[in-house]
Amino acid sequence: MAVLTGESAMESQAVGWIAAIIIGGVAGWLAELFMKSQMGLVMNIVLGIIGAAVASFLFNLVGISLGGWLGYLIAGFIGACILIFAARAIRTA
Numbered sequence: 798m799a800v801l802t803g804e805s806a807m808e809s810q811a812v813g814w815i816a817a818i819i820i821g822g823v824a825g826w827l828a829e830l831f832m833k834s835q836m837g838l839v840m841n842i843v844l845g846i847i848g849a850a851v852a853s854f855l856f857n858l859v860g861i862s863l864g865g866w867l868g869y870l871i872a873g874f875i876g877a878c879i880l881i882f883a884a885r886a887i888r889t890a
Contacts, residue, residue, distance in 0.1 A: 820866060821845030824873025831874075832881045841877075848876025855879075 825841030852872040
């Protein structure tokens with residue numbers, strides 16, 4: 798369980814902004830390949846970073862905690878897949 802201080806979630810997990818962009822880009826790219834979608838580099842990075850935040854929130858609700866670079870990559874991949882799925886569902890509705 799994380800102690801609430803003035804640090805952001807990324808700082809407390811020792812993942813800096815540059816690393817978050819790189820890992821987010823890789824997570825978004827992997828999700829793009831897995832979900833067979835056509836996104837650009839910037840959208841992959843955005844999906845990976847936002848996806849990691851979404852997945853981390855969802856994991857915390859069920860008591861799962863992923864930390865470090867690998868955890869951020871896994872959370873980013875799962876979250877990006879969720880976001881791509883949601884975007885497709887909204888687009889077809």
